[in-house]
Amino acid sequence: MTTELHDKRGRLVTQAREALDEIKANTDESRTAELEARHDMIMADFDKVEVEIAREERTAAAEARADEARARQRPHPKDSEARGVDEVEAVEYRTAFAKAICGPLEDLTQEERAVLAKGRAEFRAQTAGTTTAGGFTVPTELSNQIIKSMLAWGPMYDGSVVTEMVTASGNPIKIPTTDDTAVPAVKHTEATALTDDGGSDVTFGQKSLDAYAYDTEFIRWSWELDTDSIFNMEALLGSLLGERLGRIANRELTIGDGTGDPNGIVTASTLGVTTASATAIIADELIDLVHSVDPAYRTGPKVGFMFNDSTLKLIRKLKDGAGNYLWQMGDVRAGVPGSLLGYNYHVNQAIGSVPGAAAAARVAVFGDFGKYFVRKVGAPVIGVMRERFWPDLGIAGLIRFDGELGDTAAVKHLITKAS
Numbered sequence: 519m520t521t522e523l524h525d526k527r528g529r530l531v532t533q534a535r536e537a538l539d540e541i542k543a544n545t546d547e548s549r550t551a552e553l554e555a556r557h558d559m560i561m562a563d564f565d566k567v568e569v570e571i572a573r574e575e576r577t578a579a580a581e582a583r584a585d586e587a588r589a590r591q592r593p594h595p596k597d598s599e600a601r602g603v604d605e606v607e608a609v610e611y612r613t614a615f616a617k618a619i620c621g622p623l624e625d626l627t628q629e630e631r632a633v634l635a636k637g638r639a640e641f642r643a644q645t646a647g648t649t650t651a652g653g654f655t656v657p658t659e660l661s662n663q664i665i666k667s668m669l670a671w672g673p674m675y676d677g678s679v680v681t682e683m684v685t686a687s688g689n690p691i692k693i694p695t696t697d698d699t700a701v702p703a704v705k706h707t708e709a710t711a712l713t714d715d716g717g718s719d720v721t722f723g724q725k726s727l728d729a730y731a732y733d734t735e736f737i738r739w740s741w742e743l744d745t746d747s748i749f750n751m752e753a754l755l756g757s758l759l760g761e762r763l764g765r766i767a768n769r770e771l772t773i774g775d776g777t778g779d780p781n782g783i784v785t786a787s788t789l790g791v792t793t794a795s796a797t798a799i800i801a802d803e804l805i806d807l808v809h810s811v812d813p814a815y816r817t818g819p820k821v822g823f824m825f826n827d828s829t830l831k832l833i834r835k836l837k838d839g840a841g842n843y844l845w846q847m848g849d850v851r852a853g854v855p856g857s858l859l860g861y862n863y864h865v866n867q868a869i870g871s872v873p874g875a876a877a878a879a880r881v882a883v884f885g886d887f888g889k890y891f892v893r894k895v896g897a898p899v900i901g902v903m904r905e906r907f908w909p910d911l912g913i914a915g916l917i918r919f920d921g922e923l924g925d926t927a928a929v930k931h932l933i934t935k936a937s
Contacts, residue, residue: 523574524851527567531847534560538835538843554835561834673864674771674783674921675764679820680890688729688895688918695723695924727893727920730779732766734759734915741909752913756900759915763898771892771921772868783824783890784869784880786923790930796877796937799829801836801844804882807932808859811885815928820888822862828871829881833858877937885929893920 537557541550614630626634647653673679683691701718737755744751774780790810791803804823808816815821825833836844848854855862861884870879895918903912923929 523567523571527564527571530560530564530567534564534834535843538837539841557835558831561831672764672768673824673866674868674890675767675892675894675919677892679864679887680771680783680892680921681820681888682892682894683727684894684896685729686896690729691727691893693725693727693891693922693924695725696720697723697925697927699927725891725922725924727891727922729893729895729918730770730920731916731918732763732770733917734762736903736912736914738907738910738912741911744911752902752911755913756902756915759900759913760898763915763917767917767919768866769868771890771919772866774921776922780919780921781923782921783887783923783929784883784931786890786926787880787883787885787929787931788926789933790884791932793932793934796935797873799832799836799872799881799932801838803932804833804836804844804859805838807882807884807930808861810930812927815886815889815925818886818888821886822864823858823882823884824864824866824869824887825882826867826869826871827865828874829869830863830865832872872934875934877934880931880933882932883929884932887929889925889928890921890923895919 534557537553537560541553545553611633614626614633617630618626618634685691698720701720704713706712737759739751739755770780770782772782773784774782775785776782791807793799793803830845834843834845838844844859846857848856857863864887869883870876870881872881875881898915898917900913900915903914906912
């Protein structure tokens with residue numbers, strides 16, 4: 519099944535590219551709109567297939583674990599010796615009845631005749647559909663899996679994307695900075711004393727990382743629910759609260775204004791490119807965004823783009839001057855991610871999208887995300903209160919962090935045209 523889905527995904531990408539390849543400079547607007555709509559529909563199917571692949575792989579893993587559990591619980595053959603007399607009699611009755619139907623009655627033994635004579639004279643059936651006929655004995659089953667709605671929230675709390683600093687306490691951390699890029703060396707004249715007027719002294723600065731705290735508020739649940747639920751309520755609620763903390767951390771580290779909260783990477787970045795349109799991006803503007811960042815920052819392992827998924831949808835359709843797509847699909851099986859202009863990209867739903875964002879909105883950033891420092895005070899904490907709400911229980915989550923762009927020249931943003 520998974521192989522078929524991989525094949526289907528490849529076919530969808532081919533079809534999407536064929537749809538866009540039909541769009542030429544002289545293609546009329548109605549045909550262009552039709553081809554773009556077809557491309558969007560195909561790429562929507564592509565996204566669904568990727569979700570199905572992930573779901574299929576998770577299901578296969580779960581089935582393998584279930585098979586192992588059943589194998590461990592399979593009863594020993596000797597257990598069959600404990601079967602009751604009624605079960606044996608039922609098997610014998612079925613055998614005698616089948617023999618009587620399929621052959622002459624003369625072939626029946628005395629024991630088989632006795633079983634048939636004792637027989638089952640009642641031809642009505644107890645049913646599960648009628649409560650008084652047996653339905654009351656049928657328990658209501660509840661799946662041991664719960665369907666949880668999802669919302670993407672990465673990647674600013676991820677140490678593989680940014681530079682993280684984990685500390686045990688929350689006291690402020692000061693990071694010295696210096697920008698000497700505008701101070702040149704000068705030509706030396708023989709036998710002339712070097713200038714010593716302080717005009718070329720190095721200027722230092724400082725960035726501060728604090729520890730802002732966020733909480734989920736308490737969720738309280740009853741002792742009866744904790745006892746009766748098929749789920750481990752503490753584990754379930756703890757998982758959901760952990761996601762809440764992840765979402766707030768990503769949001770603040772993306773668009774926090776730096777006043778009483780982190781200075782988000784979008785907020786802290788400097789202007790790279792302003793689009794010609796308030797509702798669209800063209801290929802040249804993304805190329806310009808890359809080159810607005812000095813080459814010194816474009817070679818690190820954490821260099822890349824970051825934007826909303828809706829913006830990625832638009833970018834998937836863009837081509838360069840030679841007709842090549844800017845976006846290149848990776849290979850999930852080989853662990854190769856997709857790329858844009860040869861760089862990695864990260865989808866961050868906390869960033870405004872194109873189309874959809876207001877005019878003069880920062881909709882994409884590019885640069886070395888390793889220059890963005892995320893300070894974490896320990897790990898997020900999920901606490902359960904048993905005595906305070908006794909006999910009920912309460913659970914809440916806490917997290918402390920801060921973020922700052924150490925070098926503002928390292929990350930530039932693309933902003934839409936003001937209306």
